[in-house]
Structure formats: structure tokens, C-alpha cells
Amino acid sequence: MRDVVLIGAGKIGRMVAHFLGFSGDYALRVVDGDQAAVDRICTRVPGARGHAADFTDPAALDEVMRGAAAVVSCAPFHCNPVIAERARANRLHYFDLTEDVRVTDQVEALAKGAETAFVPQCGLAPGFITIVAMHLLQPMTDVTDLRLRVGALPRFPGNRLKYNLTWSTEGLINEYCQPCEVLLDGRLATVQPLENLEEIMLDGVRYEAFNTSGGLGTLAETLKGKVRNVSYKSIRYPGHNYLLKFLLDDMRLKDDQQALAAMWERTLPTTFRDQIVIFVTAVGMHQGKLTENVFARTIYHREIDGENWSGIQITTAAGVCAVVDMLFDGALPQQGFVRMEDVSYATFIQNRFGAYYA
Secondary structure: OEEEEEEOOOHHHHHHHHHHHHHOOEEEEEEEOOHHHHHHHHOOOOOOEEEEOOOOOHHHHHHHHOOOOEEEEOOOHHHHHHHHHHHHHOOOEEEEOOOOHHHHHHHHHHHOOOOOEEEOOOEOOOEHHHHHHHHHHOOOEEEEEEEEEEEEEEOOOOOOOOOOEOOOHHHHHHHHHOOEEEEEOOEEEEEOOOOOOEEEEEOOEEEEEEEOOOOOOOHHHHHOOOOOEEEEEEEEOOOHHHHHHHHHHHOOHHHOHHHHHHHHHHHOOEOOOEEEEEEEEEEEEEOOEEEEEEEEEEEEOEEEOOEEEOHHHHHHHHHHHHHHHHHHOOOOOOOEEOOHHHOOHHHHHHOOOHHHHO
16 A cells, blocks of 8 residues: 555545545545545545645645655645655655646756656646657657647536636636747747637537647657647637637736636636547658648546546546556656656556546
């Protein structure tokens, strides 16, 4: 039995707890500042023990991490540097779901010379999307364009934004407001969020996609000089981008993100009936011909063990849980900074958690 500290008992944390706790291979220590959220998990997940603690309190983190094997952070992205720092001090393997570039840079710095593995960005995007991209690139040469597109969307949108809250509101707004890393002509560059609007048709459904931050993870740096153009965009229903620009630019809520988060939390309902749209294309040479290699998949909310779980809960938690499994099974490096580019698609998709993507 592997002792794992799970930090964060929100939407994604509940799914991670369910997957790991019911697997029979992990003993969970669940940490959150909300005692009710901790109790909800511990009353449902076999053997889970709860701890009410501040994510940013080093002493509290040391107390709960003592003697554990790993920590999985489902906390807000800005909490992760202190969690990673305490993981290193207590010699725990570290995993997170962050999409924030600066936080990942801090985690990478902490991983240098560490006795354990530090594996950030192992959810959906970044995370699984990177694993798929590397899989598409393997049989190709002279790749000119790699396009990664992901959307977490309500199945039945009922407002003008055509959107419901399905994960971290704070993380969502961060993606909409931060500069976006890309590769242009083989060189690292940044572009503005919400720009480069495009139309996508998948299975007869029309979507739009536009720049958002963080989805590439470390992929742009890894592919620098190897692929000419690499970009990541979020998929939404048509019209979402227009209203976002009205809110963020015209109403200047980009300068008051706390107010925007509070407004959305008050007015946009959560939904557990969602769909995750994944679309990745690579254009290059294959067996002497110019070829486009495509991965397209839509993953829906579903019932697991008698409870309905949202698509974003399933895909995000499946990503990190599969990577945790792979590390303990010896399929990933055991020390230092581990990128999603190091994760084998074949091994991931055959994993009991990764299989939810299949």
C-alpha cells in the first residue's frame, strides 16, 4: 500500500480520491481547508484519512506529509510552489495539475538534485494532450505544424457564453489572461490570449478555438528547433470569444480578475453533464509523403460506481492517476524533473486509469 497525500478536495480532488482510493493500492491522506469537503471524501473512500489544513502553511504540510510516498496537488496553481518545496524537504514524489508557466518553472528549479521525482502538469491540458502530441510525431519527419486543441464544454449550454463552470474558475481566468507560449518558425515566442480565432468542425459540430495560456506545458521548449510551428488553443462554442473580449477588455475585468471570478461563481452554474473535445494534428513527412496525422476524441460525463462524474473530472484525474501508477511501476524516472514528453502513450493508454481516454 502506497501512502499518498492528496491536497485539494474539490471537484478534481474528489475524482482523484475515488480512482486511487478504490484501486486498493493507495492509502490516502486528504488535505483541504474545508473540513466538510474532507469529510465528504473520507466517508466515501475506503481507508482515506482527513486533515483540515492551510495549503500554504509549511508546518501543516510537513505534518501531513511525514512518512508518505507521494503528494498529488489538486490545489489552486499558486499554492503549488510551497507544496512542491515541502515535498522535496520530506522526500516525496510530487505531482500537480497546474497550467501556470511560472509555477512550473519554480517546480522545475526545485526538482534539480532532488532525490524524488517532480511531475507537474499531468492532467488533461497540459498533460494528456502532450502525450498525444508526442505520439503523433513519432513516425513523422520534417514536421511543419503541430496544433493542439482542447475544450471542456457543457453538453447543453443555456447561456450566451455557452459555457458552464466545470473546474477551477481561478485557473480558467488565468488561462484567458496570461501570454501564450508558441513555436513560430522553430523559435520560442509568446502571443496574446484570446487571439488567432479559428473555426473547427468535428463530427458535424461547429466550434471556435483561440489562444489560451499554459496548455503546451513544457512542449514548446522540448520541440524548439525540431518542429516549425506549435500552438495550443482552447475550444469553445461560437460566440464565446466575442463575449470574453467584451468582459476582459471593454469592461476591463482583466485588471480585476477577482471580481470576474466572483461574478462567474455567482452567475454561471456548474454542470456535471459535459464533454471534453480533444483535437491534435501534426503535418509533416511520412514515408516520403506530406501527411497530416490526426487524433480526435470526445469524452463525455459518465456514471462510475453508481455516481455521475463530469468529463473534466474523469479526464483530469485519469491523467494524474495514470502517471502516479506509471511512476510507482517504474515506467518513469524516479528522480528530478519529469516532463509529460517522457510519458509513453502506449503505456499510458493501457493503464487502468489512462484507459478512460480510450
